Amino acid sequence: MASKRMLKCCKGVLSCCSGPLPDMAPIGVRIKVLDRYVVIDNGIIQLTLSNPDGIVTGVQYNGMDNLMEILNKEDNRGYWDIVWNDQGHSGVFDVIKGTNFRIVEQDDDHVEVSFTRMWDPSLQGKLVPLNIDKRFIVVRGSSGFYTYGIYEHLEGWPDFSIGETRVAFKLRKDKFQYMAMADNRQRVMPMPDDRLPGRCQQLAYPEAVLLTNPINPYLRGEVDDKYQYSCDDKDNKVHGWISFDPPIGFWQITPSDEFRTGGPLKQNLTSHVGPTTLAMFMSAHYAGDDLSPKFINGEYWKKVFGPVFMYCNSSCDGSDPTLLWEDAKVQTVIEMESWPYSFPASKDFEKSWQRGSVSGCLLVRDRYANDMDIPASQAYVGLALPGETGSWQRECKGYQFWSQADEFGNFYISNVRTGNYNLYAWVPGFIGDYKLETTITILSGEDVNVGDLVFKAPRDGPTLWDIGIPDRSAAEFYIPDPNPNYVNRLYINHPDKFRQYGLWERYAEIYTDSDLIYTIGESDYTRDWFFAHVTRKNDDNSYKAATWQIKFQLNTVSQNATYKLRVALAAAALSELQVRFNDATLNRPHFTTGLIGRDNAIARHGIHGLYWLYNIDVQSGWLVQGENIIYLTQNRTASPFQGIMYDYIRMEGPPTSA
Known part of the structure; x- marks a missing residue:
């Protein structure tokens, strides 16, 4: 069982971390069922859940009575939630509260409990049409707890869609002020009060604020935005918070991606100011409506989300509390090696x-x-x-x-x-x-x-020239330094400098008089190709399209032949890419993508969203001997966030004989 290996491994990281002392045998798991609460205790951690809601109201660990934010209402501490839509409702946010509690399994080694909320036609329009079973598990010798959920939509039930579902934990703001999600992405964070009026200035959208009078004066002048801490699911294994006094860590560990949507490149939120820690299962972030599942014509659907592990660790000897991050990474490996877990009781979770x-x-x-x-x-x-x-x-x-x-x-x-x-x-x-x-x-x-x-691999002819690296990211292109008035210090001299706020405005500041011109054989895409093809602001605060140029030479043009232009996009947000050859004024472009994309990766500090590939047949009559110019126009101009990110562009000559 994972907990036994955990004790052996953690023992070598900190002199006193997560479990009982080495010469102490872990006590058995006990459960106490009260009128309003269910308390599960294994001698290391005590988990308190509301009855029958199944809300995490308390986590007691290493002498701290409650790691959850005690100033919050009980249903705003640790909870499952869902955002759903139907024909009469849009974006309904629902903290999932059970209506029935039961003990699924109970012995000295583990306790598993269930909180269910069943749907029937009398609830149409009031609750999402799903049967939901939230499970919590505490095992012997473990300094944490597991949670998983089973969602079921029965045949014939109303149509609906899901915008988001997740588990959220709100920790004590007086204790947990240091966040870690990667070796090079961890820091002392602003306080939630720093986002209140009088302490900050809201920027282009509600999630982003400039800290003008933060409680910690060192943070004055920084930008805070939860999307700056997003992460690809393939890298999103562990993140969380550290309390320095007492030295305690609270970590969300996701040992498998199998229940997440959108594949390994799907981006999701992690931890952010709150202090908040999220286990994201479904979301439209960095993708748009394409990643919102739609259930129509009464289709049957059932899915297990999780289990995920909420892990607590501590240091008793004055060791550097940030070492708790190192221990959390060790525990993450243990959880991943233990997947799929053997202890979940539901038959829907395959062993x-x-x-x-x-x-x-x-x-x-x-x-x-x-x-x-x-x-x-x-x-x-x-x-x-x-x-x-x-x-x-x-x-x-x-x-x-x-x-x-x-x-x-x-x-x-x-x-x-x-x-x-x-x-x-x-x-x-x-x-x-x-x-x-x-x-x-x-x-x-x-x-x-x-x-x-x-x-x-897509290929018709030899490469005449190319721009970028085909890796589904715009990271290799030129990413400017941020406006010094809108900086997150974490990302100064950081490989993820694209996570700085407001980089879309830097395009017009760099290309003041004319748009980007890239000359094949002379230009360098790491220096001369801006990472995002964005709009340009007018004096009246409206926006206009930017037209980029690619200049290249052809010594000869093969008559009556077809060339190929391959354009791979790393992101698109309510955009339309138009392509013209050697005539910028052509009313009807030689090629257009039409309106594409809702990933919002430019505004959300992501270097990619969804991937798009366009293979454009180029007629020889569009080309000339000597200098040619390709004009790329993103012509949707309602906002500063409409734009695209290129992944890779390649021009191929006509096919040659094998």
Whole structure:
């Protein structure tokens, strides 16, 4: 069981961290059921839940009576919530409160409890049409607790959609003031009171404020915005808070991504000023409505979210409290190695012996880059519900299972729930998506070996020129320093400098007289290609389109031949990219994407949103011998946040004989 390995591992990190002393045997888990509360205690941590709501009202640990914010109402401390929509309601925020409590399992080794809220037609329009079962588990010797949820929509029930669902924890603001989510993303945070009128100035949207009179004067002049602490799900394993007095850590550990939506590149919130810690399961952040599952025509649906682990640790000998972060990372590895857990009681959570696996080898075929098929080194290979090529990044109803191939393209996807899947992949360094056309059926205990697979990367002809790196991110392009009046000090001299506020305004400040012009063979995309193609503000505070130019030389033009322009986008927000060749005034562009994207990655400090690939046939008559110019216009101009981020652009010549 995870808790036993935890004690052995933590013991070497801090002289006194999470569990009982080494010479003490952990006591058994006890539960006490009162009229209004349920209290679960294993001698290390005491978890108090409201009865029958299933709200975490208290967490007692290492001498602190309650790690939750005692100034908040009890239903605003630790809770599951959901945002839902139906035909008559939009964006309904619902803190999920149970109506029935029961003990699922109880012995000395663990206690599992359930808080359910069942739906019936009398609740239509009042509550989301789901049966919801929230579970909490405390195990012997563990300095934390697990929670998971089971959502079910029965056949024939009303249509609806989900905008977001998660677990949120609000910690004591007088204790937890240091946040950590990565080795290079941790800091003393502002207080929640710093976001109140008189202490801050609201910026372009409510989540972003400039701290004008913070309680900690060192933070004066900084920007606070919860989206600055977003993270790709593939990297979002552990985050949380540290109290320095007493030295206690509270961490949210997510050992698996299988129940999250949108694949490994989906971005989500983590921890932010509150002090708040989130376990995000579904959200439209950095994607828009595409990642809001819609249930129509009374379809049946059931899904298990979690378990996730809320881990507490402490230092008793005066060790640097920030070492609690190091211990939390160790515990995260232990939880990941223990996945799928053996102790959840629900039959809907499949155990390891009920699952299967998929293995194989992925190769890339691009005859203009290499005569041989080459290993798909570091490829992301995953299983998701059957769909179109690339549909995994918008998939939001089922489970997904991903792994990264080794340098030879070998991959192994373990602990896959039973069911039917398509196998998808994308390869850093190559544009496009791979999909195995055959549906894979996973049975309990079965390892499916798919053998050698070949991804035929999009390619028609030789590369004439390219801009960027095909990695689904705009991080390699020029990211300016922020306006010194709007800085988060965490991101000064930081590899994630794109997380600074207001970078969209820097475009017009840098390109004051004319828009960006990029000359092939002379310009450097790390210096001369702005990371986001944004609008430009007019004197009357309206906005106008920016037209970028790519200049390139052609010694000859093959007549009656077709060239290819491949444009991969890393993000799009209510945008339309228009492409013109050698005539900026052409009324009808040679190509347009039409209106695309709702990921809002520019405003939310993300270096990517959803991925888009456009393969544009270029007629030889559009080109000339000598200098050519491609005009790129993003012509939607209602706000400063409408724009795109490029991932990679490549111009190919006509096909040549093999």
